[in-house]
Amino acid sequence: MSDTHAQTVPYVRKTMVEQSPPPASEIGVVKWLRENLFSGPLNIILTLISLWVVYWVVSHVGPWLINGIWDADSLSECREIRNATMGEGTSAACFGVIGERWQQLVYGFYPKEAYWRPVVALLVFFAGLAPVLFASLPRKLLYFTMASPFLMFMLLWGGSIWGPIAVALGFGVGYAAIKLISPINGLLGTVAAIVLPILYWFLIAGPLAGAVNSVLPIGLEYIPSKDFGGFLLSSIIGVAGIFLSLPLGILLALARQSDLPIIKWCAVTFIEVIRGVPLIVWLFTASLLLNYFLPPGTNFDLMLRVIIMVTLFSAAYIAEVVRGGLAALPKGQYEGADSLGLNYWQSMQLIILPQALKISIPGIVNTFIGLFKDTTLVVFIGLFDPLGLAGAIRASTEWNGIYWELFLFIGIMFFIACFSMGRYSLYLEKKLQRDHR
Amino acid sequence: MSTLTDPPKPGFRLSQLIYDTRYRSITIQVVAFVLILLGLAWLVNNIVNNLAALGKDFDFGFLSQSAGYDINQRLIEYDNQMSHGRAAIVGILNTLLVAFLGCITATVIGVVAGVLRLSKNWVVSSLMAVYVEGFRNVPLLLWIILIFAIMTESMPHPRDFRGENATQSMLMGDNVAVTNRGIWIPRLAFTNSVSGQEAVAPVDGATPVASGGLDWLLVLGTLAISIFAIRQLGKRADRIQSATGERPTTWWQQLAILIVPVGLVSFFLGMTIVSPYLKGFNFAEGVHLRNSLIALWFALSLYTGAFIAEIVRGGILAISKGQTEAAYALGIQPGRTMKLVILPQAMRVIIPPLISQFLNLTKNSSLALAVGYMDVRATLGGITINQTGRELEGMLLLGAFYLVLSLLISAGMNYYNQSTQMKER
Structure with missing residues (x-):
């Protein structure tokens, strides 16, 4: 057959043709541009609009940033420098305000000679956090994590060293109660582990710290809460709120999922009331109304009140996130735990919560990011967070009329903190998913 | 032979309240309940003592007293002689106004940004990523204050619009004025108003106009009836299609029903556009959007829009590609695939978090x-x-307002969730 075919057609190619390179429009940059940016009329319009937006922003912000003036003590001086060097009407940022006031924006009214203390506290915080975040670090470091809250308190507020130590001893009392009494009677041990430390804190801790301090006065200079401000204040409220609200939120979520109707309805009421009302209203409640709810004559630190309110507020949100995680677990996990004969707390601790918390991590981190951003609301009840300080700086005679530079600085600081938290949550999500398979 | 004997029935012992799981739950609940009641009683007792110590009572009578302060933006009649209760309602309406405007613009921004972020166009999608991440990671309060500062500090003063060689001019054919005191936009009014309000000339020598509730009721009522008729037309087309397989062309009928009746009503009422104009040192007529409203509205929309964009993106990604392919395999056109297959499924994922963003x-x-x-x-x-000086009562009412609002919205959301839940075994 092939022979006849070969005779009927005049020419048959015997060798392969050299492969020629693909057309220029099908390779490299040109292809990428065609496929991604100019694939159709709609896409072309979108690309052009976006490029125009980018050009507009860059052409306005670029010179402003590059011409930025860093060495000026007031806005008028800034303008003079600009007019002298670049000519009138040039777009130029006045970053002198940040050069002059960044310490105030970061530390508030914290004494200058004590600026090292928050920095060391921040290092302690990261050192304490590291073994929790990264499982590859040695487990012994967790003891440092347990000590770090007291260390941070010591560094930030100062005062006698014995106060935090006396408070920390209370946890030791509770631990001892569990270790010593539980083997004899489990229930009695649990009750003692709750009641004994509380009694200790109310009755013994104060006099004990006072007594030891009078013998051996060691400590740092005391700095009152009203001197705290700026990012220092935001971070303290945020971090304290985050770490106090997590256990409370988990307990609330367990209560809401519980089979005991009274406990369940109390938790539901608490969560819905807290979530239904904006944080601002709760902060005003803390500053205006808390005195009504406490015995006459009690009065305590505004910052502590804010931390309590913020904790309760984010605990309700975390409870909802964790509840989602609890509900997402297959029923077989609960039944499996029951059939192994584990009691409620054992099954929660060993089977349910490790899985449920893993599912809820992205939600929990999102709640934390929200909480950190919401710390700016304390400006309304008279605490000086970065935005409050920005308002004060804008009202001063030197810097009256400045706003882009200040808000840019504050915005970038918040962005770095929140964005990195978000990225960590994504990293954790991916890692846990891989472990799961 | 073995005989079954009943197990011995021990009497109830007190220790069973702790060790027997049947009774323990009751014990725990009773103890918890008593503790909670004690805590509440302690709080109430403290409140009573504190109120007595301050010489105050617990009384909502202040709501009917004269308020004595002015409110610069109001949707209903109000002056400073009216009661505190009336002032509270004016405030509630202002809250609802900015929330309503914000929800609409945030949804539009969010849907556009969410869809564009999924675009294959690299420039567009990365621009949207910058927008979303930028707004999600910076506090809302900063955006509000920044937009307010921009409005008050870098917008032109109304006097710049004055005179022969004015440095500023109004936008959109002399209809919109952007100044550092806010934005003025045109308003609609009627020359043949049926509301019975006295007609006033907006500018000397112009036709007198009035704008009352009855006029708007007529216009919006006509619009509602038209929309209802359009839906009926669509249903009729559905019926014909399922009976005969041919879908009648209805778009021009629908368009006519939408435009003609409203146009006729507006024509007979004499609907006109009243533009703002410079009068003295400020603008007059039109609608004045204050800087406070603009800053709050824009900041809330942009901030919430960034969150909504993520929700929309997640919702679209949640629908597997097989759904689209299966619809194409059945011969359904792309537009109807979106409408009948993808959107109903994506909506189920998108709507609940969307509503909580509205909240x-x-x-x-x-x-x-x-x-x-x-x-x-x-x-x-x-x-x-x-x-x-009524902190307790005022904060209680304020909290109750927000609580009721959010409970209503979440009740609506639960109803929606139940009605759209996937029907499974």
Whole structure:
């Protein structure tokens, strides 16, 4: 057959043709541009609009940033420098305000000679956090994590060293109660582990710290809460709120999922009331109304009140996130735990919560990011967070009329903190998913 | 032979309350309940003692007293002789106004940004990523204050619009004025108003116009009836299609039903556009959008829009590609695939978090405080409390308002969730 075919057609190619390179429009940059940016009329319009937006922003912000003036003590001086060097009407940022006031924006009214203390506290915080975040670090470091809250308190507020130590001893009392009494009677041990430390804190801790301090006065200079401000204040409220609200939120979520109707309805009421009302209203409640709810004559630190309110507020949100995680677990996990004969707390601790918390991590981190951003609301009840300080700086005679530079600085600081938290949550999500398979 | 004997029935012992799981739950609940009641009683007792110590009573009578303060933005009649209760309602309406406007613009921004972020166009999708991440990671309060500062500090003063060689001019054919005192936009009014309100000439020598509730009722009522008729037309087309397989062309009928009746009603009422104009040192007529409203509205929309964009993106990604391919395999056109297959499924994923974003937006509108917008927190929870000294009652009412609002919205959301739940075994 092939022979006849070969005779009927005049020419048959015997060798392969050299492969020629693909057309220029099908390779490299040109292809990428065609496929991604100019694939159709709609896409072309979108690309052009976006490029125009980018050009507009860059052409306005670029010179402003590059011409930025860093060495000026007031806005008028800034303008003079600009007019002298670049000519009138040039777009130029006045970053002198940040050069002059960044310490105030970061530390508030914290004494200058004590600026090292928050920095060391921040290092302690990261050192304490590291073994929790990264499982590859040695487990012994967790003891440092347990000590770090007291260390941070010591560094930030100062005062006698014995106060935090006396408070920390209370946890030791509770631990001892569990270790010593539980083997004899489990229930009695649990009750003692709750009641004994509380009694200790109310009755013994104060006099004990006072007594030891009078013998051996060691400590740092005391700095009152009203001197705290700026990012220092935001971070303290945020971090304290985050770490106090997590256990409370988990307990609330367990209560809401519980089979005991009274406990369940109390938790539901608490969560819905807290979530239904904006944080601002709760902060005003803390500053205006808390005195009504406490015995006459009690009065305590505004910052502590804010931390309590913020904790309760984010605990309700975390409870909802964790509840989602609890509900997402297959029923077989609960039944499996029951059939192994584990009691409620054992099954929660060993089977349910490790899985449920893993599912809820992205939600929990999102709640934390929200909480950190919401710390700016304390400006309304008279605490000086970065935005409050920005308002004060804008009202001063030197810097009256400045706003882009200040808000840019504050915005970038918040962005770095929140964005990195978000990225960590994504990293954790991916890692846990891989472990799961 | 074995005989079954009943197990011995031990009598109830007190220790069973702790060790027997059948009774333990009751014990725990009773103990918890008693502890909670004791805690509440302690709080109430403290409140009573503190109120007595301050010489105050617990009384909502202040709501009917004369308020004595002015509110610069109001949707209903109000002057400073009216009661605190009326002022609270004005504030509530202002809260609802900014929440409503914010929800609409945030949804539009969010849907556009969410869809564009999924675009294959690299420039567009990365621009949207910058927008979303930028707004999600910076506090809302900063955006509100920044937009307010831009409006008040870098917008032109009304006097710049004056005179022969004015440095500024109005936008959109002399209809919109952007100044540092806010934005003025045109309003609609009627020359043949049927509302019975006295007609006033907006400018000397112009036709007198009035704008009353009855006029708007007529226009909007006609619009509602038209939309109802259009839906009926669509249903009829569906019926014909399922009976005969041919879908009648209805778009021009629908368009006519939408435009003609409303156009006729507007024509007979004499609907005209009243533009703002410079009068003295300020603009007059038109609608004045204050800086506080603009800053709050824009900041809330952009901030919530970034969250909504992520929700929309997640919802679209959640629908597997097989759904589209299966619809194409059945011969369904792309447009109808979107409408009949993809959207109904994506909506189930998108709507619940979307509604909770609306709820967040409404609660975040209490940040109005930063720019002096007169919302319910500023009237009832601010000036009224300061003037009457009724912190407890005022904060209770304020909290109750927000609580009721959010419970209503979540009840609506639960109803929606139940009605769209996937029907499974």
